[in-house]
Amino acid sequence: MNDGDKIEPQLRAVSKVRLPDGASEIEIAEFARGLAILDDVALRARRVAERQIQDEIGHDCA
Amino acid sequence: MTVLETLPIRKLAAMVRSRKISAVEVTSYFLNRIMAFDDAICGFNVPAPETAMEAARDLDKQLAAGGEAGALAGIPLSIKDIADVAGLPSAGASASRAGRMASTDATVVARMKIAGGIALGKANCHELAFGGPSFDLPYPPARNPWNRDRFPGGSSSGSGVTVAAGLCLGSLATDTAGSIRLPATMCGVFGLKPGRDTLPLDGIAILAATMDHVGPVARTADDTRILFDVMAGRSPGPPCSGSLHGLRIGVPSDDWGVGPLMHPDVQTGLEGAIDVARSEGAEIVPLELPSLDDFHAPATILMMAEIAAEHAASVRAAWDKFGAIFRARALVGEGITAEDYRLAERLRPVLTRRLFDAISSVDCLLVAGALAPPGPLASVDSFYFMKEPIPNIVANYTGFPALAFPAGVSSEGMPIGVQIMGVPGSEHRLLDIAENYERADPSRFAAGTPPDFGNAASLAFPTGSAPMERWNHVKPE
Numbered sequence: 001m002n003d004g005d006k007i008e009p010q011l012r013a014v015s016k017v018r019l020p021d022g023a024s025e026i027e028i029a030e031f032a033r034g035l036a037i038l039d040d041v042a043l044r045a046r047r048v049a050e051r052q053i054q055d056e057i058g059h060d061c062a
Numbered sequence: 063m064t065v066l067e068t069l070p071i072r073k074l075a076a077m078v079r080s081r082k083i084s085a086v087e088v089t090s091y092f093l094n095r096i097m098a099f100d101d102a103i104c105g106f107n108v109p110a111p112e113t114a115m116e117a118a119r120d121l122d123k124q125l126a127a128g129g130e131a132g133a134l135a136g137i138p139l140s141i142k143d144i145a146d147v148a149g150l151p152s153a154g155a156s157a158s159r160a161g162r163m164a165s166t167d168a169t170v171v172a173r174m175k176i177a178g179g180i181a182l183g184k185a186n187c188h189e190l191a192f193g194g195p196s197f198d199l200p201y202p203p204a205r206n207p208w209n210r211d212r213f214p215g216g217s218s219s220g221s222g223v224t225v226a227a228g229l230c231l232g233s234l235a236t237d238t239a240g241s242i243r244l245p246a247t248m249c250g251v252f253g254l255k256p257g258r259d260t261l262p263l264d265g266i267a268i269l270a271a272t273m274d275h276v277g278p279v280a281r282t283a284d285d286t287r288i289l290f291d292v293m294a295g296r297s298p299g300p301p302c303s304g305s306l307h308g309l310r311i312g313v314p315s316d317d318w319g320v321g322p323l324m325h326p327d328v329q330t331g332l333e334g335a336i337d338v339a340r341s342e343g344a345e346i347v348p349l350e351l352p353s354l355d356d357f358h359a360p361a362t363i364l365m366m367a368e369i370a371a372e373h374a375a376s377v378r379a380a381w382d383k384f385g386a387i388f389r390a391r392a393l394v395g396e397g398i399t400a401e402d403y404r405l406a407e408r409l410r411p412v413l414t415r416r417l418f419d420a421i422s423s424v425d426c427l428l429v430a431g432a433l434a435p436p437g438p439l440a441s442v443d444s445f446y447f448m449k450e451p452i453p454n455i456v457a458n459y460t461g462f463p464a465l466a467f468p469a470g471v472s473s474e475g476m477p478i479g480v481q482i483m484g485v486p487g488s489e490h491r492l493l494d495i496a497e498n499y500e501r502a503d504p505s506r507f508a509a510g511t512p513p514d515f516g517n518a519a520s521l522a523f524p525t526g527s528a529p530m531e532r533w534n535h536v537k538p539e
Contacts, residue, residue: 034390
């Protein structure tokens with residue numbers, strides 16, 4: 001089982017909690033896919049901040 | 063009768079002002095085109111023939127009495143359904159706002175009306191400028207006039223298709239991550255996202271509070287200039303009389319990292335724009351920019367968090383009143399942490415300054431309008447805008463102006479476009495550059511007419527269907 005396979009059930013569980021009862025299984029799966037993509041975007045944004053933080057906003061973020 | 067749908071706004075408005083043609087004749091002409099063609103492309107979801115004809119009659123009376131009219135005298139317009147037009151529904155293509163009527167005009171709409179513009183109706187769009195293309199909304203999605211099975215871009219899809227199909231001469235659209243420039247690119251017309259705080263947003267539904275912009279879509283650079291100036295509350299300046307000679311046009315030194323994602327036809331269109339500029343005497347300047355992902359990732363975090371803040375509660379309260387794409391997109395941002403949001407916010411001025419430093423030595427930055435030609439309408443990924451870095455959102459994050467315009471067609475005959483970005487306050491420079499491109503090679507850089515959208519008078523109802531039910535009670539004069 002790779003990391004993606006481990007994460008998917010977790011995201012589906014999170015999705016079921018986040019979405020109201022009316023959400024279909026298809027919608028839950030699509031929402032989980034969106035969460036996975038957004039998690040990746042957030043990780044990329046943190047990396048950008050780490051790179052920029054040294055010379056631009058280091059003091060501000062300390 | 064003269065073909066009106068390809069006339070420049072400047073010329074048609076002058077004809078109306080001098081009473082060579084009446085506003086009623088112009089309005090009636092475009093209403094006839096809408097009746098003939100709109101069923102095929104679903105560009106209007108709230109037609110307004112009665113109020114349009116009434117406004118046209120009032121304008122003609124005013125001119126007959128010796129009164130004056132502005133830069134948009136008699137010019138037919140579509141208004142994106144998230145912008146308020148007094149007396150018309152304003153539902154943003156969403157069942158969640160069905161029955162909502164606007165009591166006043168958005169400021170930019172009021173300015174267009176004061177200048178003599180005639181609102182023909184509300185243009186279709188993705189649900190609340192975000193959820194689409196969707197097939198589960200009160201209105202079917204707009205279709206690309208160059209191929210009705212293809213995506214017309216969004217979220218201002220109706221703005222793009224109504225202008226491209228010649229159902230109006232200009233449209234009011236909005237742009238939170240490319241929603242003016244994508245439909246302009248994919249429909250083969252011009253779309254300007256002005257700089258932040260350049261045009262007022264009151265009377266327009268909020269999507270992401272700090273990323274939203276309003277601006278025009280039109281057939282030519284000069285038409286776009288006129289609409290932009292009117293929306294800004296000033297008299298339009300003269301058309302551009304310069305050339306590309308001597309301009310410094312910046313290009314990202316490494317395709318901004320999107321080379322592998324770029325469709326070969328888009329690459330060809332972009333290279334064509336570079337070649338034409340060079341042959342006209344412009345200098346092409348490779349620029350070292352922060353990576354596109356440096357902008358895309360924090361900008362997406364900021365946008366998705368703001369959208370969740372604006373809409374998630376409404377979605378939870380009325381689940382069945384929203385389309386599935388809007389529901390997913392609006393709620394997914396709720397998981398963004400305060401720490402990530404704050405980082406994205408703090409990076410904003412840093413990256414804005416870096417982009418400013420990089421492009422302030424050139425007249426514009428030239429990049430693709432979209433990374434691929436329009437694909438099948440029915441298979442657009444709900445999260446396409448989050449998956450890969452796309453150039454469009456950079457201008458929303460930084461607040462810099464950006465203008466999309468045609469740059470040829472793909473091997474399948476679909477429009478290809480480029481966009482130029484500039485420093486704050488450079489909207490007119492961008493419009494001049496686009497007009498110079500248009501003039502240098504109209505076969506590539508001017509808007510074309512989709513083959514099935516010619517003379518409405520000679521085509522009863524080209525879709526083979528009866529005219530729209532919603533128009534049956536109205537007989538244009």
